[in-house]
Amino acid sequence: MKKAILILIISLLLISAIPLTTNALVKPGQTVTVGVDLAHGESNKYLDYIMGNITFVNWKIINESFTATVLADVDILLIGQPTASLSPEELDALVKWLSKGDKVLYVAGDSDYGGGVNSIAAVNNLLEYVGAKLRLEQGAVYSPTPCRNYTYKGVDSPVCCGAYYRMTAFVEPDNVSELFTNVLDEGVQYPILMHGPTAVIWQDEMGNYHDPVNETFPGLIRIAWYHLAYIGDNQAPNPFVYDPLIYGTGDWNFIAYAAEYHQEKNNLIVVAGESLYGDYEPAWASSYYNVTLDGPKFVTNLIKWFIRILETYDPITRLETIAVFSDPVGDDKGTGTFLYPTNPVFQPSIYDLVKFGAYADDNFIYFRTTVKNLGGNPWNGPNGFCLQNVQIYIATTSEALPISTNSIGLGVQIWHGWHYAVIAIPGWGTTPYPDGEVSVLFNANMSMLADEYNNNTVFDVYLSEAEPNTIEVKIAKSLLADVENIRNWIVFVALSSYDGYSEGKVRGVQTGDPGEWVLGGGDPLAILAGVQPKVIDILAPTPEAQYAMLTSYDTANNIPAKVSGVKLLGLLEPGVGATVTETQTITTTKTEVSTTTKTETSPVTDYTITGVVAGVLLLVIIVMAVTMMRKK
Structure with a gap:
């Protein structure tokens, strides 16, 4: 443990950054495989254009249910605006796929107009099951017409495309240098289209919803923003965060695209309020109702960013x-x-x-x-x-x-x-x-x-x-x-x-x-x-x-x-007068790495425990989300 002073100083300097290694599962120059889901009611609109222009990856169209075999060769998975929920077996397959590490999952939804409420529910169920914090708001993002301008990189661009529901979003990623977020807006001069979208929010381990504009969490990366916007509420359920009585009028900022990075497995989960493919008019659009857009550039940058993450970092040893x-x-x-x-x-x-x-x-x-x-x-x-x-x-x-x-x-x-x-x-x-x-x-x-x-x-x-x-x-x-x-x-x-x-x-x-x-x-x-x-x-x-x-x-x-600890997994037997409440089911993974990787997945139950200690002590012990970490 005791190191020479020079080594100690160097190691301390490295603590502030994510160490980069050259042993990533995706080697620099290696072609990655992007899986595109069409098995859950998604449209393929603009997908041919996307695949025809982004030729530095292998494309795989998925028209069948997710299984370990179907996902085995996929590095990046795009699920664009599903209208049908994934089955429990598919969700398990998705969890096992992510547990291998070095994966990117992109999920997009819709506003709560029409059938969009089902898409939001499907996306949120998926995100909760895989242990993500990001969610989609049960609502819609609008901007009043006539559309006003927002100055982006010195250029005035409209925040909508001629109608209140044809929103644009501006690529303004958080500056996370160790995760190369500068790639996302390279060469982007104009907004991207978000046709009839919702906003991205997040949920903590206690089940509370948060506004990512003002509240962040470790690993959150905000990518694209709506400006001069308000929240619409078209049908039940009510929005989780943005109360229409407050956000239903005015000029607000909301998040259109966000990501959460899981360092311990080098996984990236990206959530969008509308899809880059298959939407009524997807984000790939280069213009819409005479509004100049940078959809092709942004989508290309997004895929490049995914690859950059996969190429440059992999845990030295998986624990x-x-x-x-x-x-x-x-x-x-x-x-x-x-x-x-x-x-x-x-x-x-x-x-x-x-x-x-x-x-x-x-x-x-x-x-x-x-x-x-x-x-x-x-x-x-x-x-x-x-x-x-x-x-x-x-x-x-x-x-x-x-x-x-x-x-x-x-x-x-x-x-x-x-x-x-x-x-x-x-x-x-x-x-x-x-x-x-x-x-x-x-x-x-x-x-x-x-x-x-x-x-x-x-x-x-x-x-x-x-x-x-x-x-x-x-x-x-x-x-x-x-x-x-x-x-x-x-x-x-x-x-x-x-x-x-x-x-x-x-x-x-x-x-x-x-x-x-x-x-x-x-x-x-x-x-x-x-x-x-x-x-x-x-x-x-x-x-x-x-x-x-x-x-x-x-x-x-x-x-x-008198104080209490937490059980590493499962139920801590409570003391006198305590009650036990089951709150949710979570999944843990075990991964061993030598020359091959083995993965086991088992469901466990997360509990909340309340009890009275010494007559006045409230003990609340909740087992938080289990994520994979890597060895030093």
Whole structure:
């Protein structure tokens, strides 16, 4: 783990970018295959023009149901405005296809006019099934006539083509240099046609819908925009995001094309409010009602962009994804009142846990903890970070192992107990925690099983090369019992502020305003009673769930707050008074890569668990979407 200083500096610089390798499944210069779906009610309008002009790919027309065999040779799949939903078997085939990695899926819909409502439902069902966040709005995007102009690249172009429903969209992609989004608008001078379209929105793991104009998520790429537009609502159901009472008039911006990038598998999912082929008048159009359009250029650029993604990046080694959880952004407030220390080194969001993942290969377990902002490495921690103290508590299914409910310097109790604890800290010196600053793995008796300095071949802590702002822990399976049941393990993940001079190497909390080196916002009664939690963020589905857990202490009886972890897969048995609610079915994939790739897919159930702990604690534990990640 300990690297020469030059190598460390270079590796840290690379963390901010997605590493590019030359071992992509699609080699530079290799011809990719684009599959075009015509099996679900899509029209083939303009498809001959598209295939006749874009000759640098292999084209495959799909007129039959999706199966593993049908999709086997497809790299890019276009599903343009389906009018019939995919069957469960087809959806499973699509999930298996995506699980191989290095794939692009393009899906387009329609407005809610006429039969378009069915197209929207078909697209959204598909997107939900494959684990995407993007969705189509149940509505329509219009602009009043006479059509007004929008200035695009110095040229005034109309936002519609002579009628309120003949919308145009302007290719203005988010600048994501490592994903080559500049390719999308190269040479594009005019808008593209979106004939009778809807808008793109997104849905989080909690089922809440969001406006991508103002709310984004990691991996979102906004590609094309409607301007000076409003929302129409032609028939039930009502729009998910854009209430017609608000957005039904006025000059609004909406998203016409968007993509979400899944780095761990190098997959790209693109969603459009109208199709580039098969629509009443597809996006390939070069002019419409005397409006000059750049449809052919944009569609060509889009295919080139897809290929660029596939050619340049492939995970070095694929890991089995056990589970991946999202954590709300902006809940780095501990009990809900914490304030960062005032020294400038404590940048915003350095303790904001946003993602946690568990992965495995044949010999190791990997835990990845992602923060919104790592804050750099101002004190040159050997592990690539110096501000965070990450603790991961693991409860296996074994009844033979010693178990503890005490946390290590965090001031909380873990109600379901734990068998192993990971303390991931900056790594100075040679002395293991708690006396030193070297990361360790404990069992519940506080016996050290390994430290990163003396046992770094079986236990290591470092910055992940798979994802930016991510602290990765690597543990040999040989150190752990019950590995065969890892999907039934429960993990509690806590993020605190590292302080080598404080008890437990955890920065303290005081009442009122923060100090230069001390957190503020503590509860005076909890501090007096010795039960003040020192955790800034924990893995929890909502800020409210976190705050409820961390404030469940009893100052009168000196009882610490009780907190809970999440089960890596499936149902965590609730405590007294708890209820279990099934929310959805998700799919996990297991991929092993050597000289060949094998894929297994199995359905699992995602649960919401609510319970009362110590009479007042609301525990809500939701297993987030499972995605494939790659090894460092």
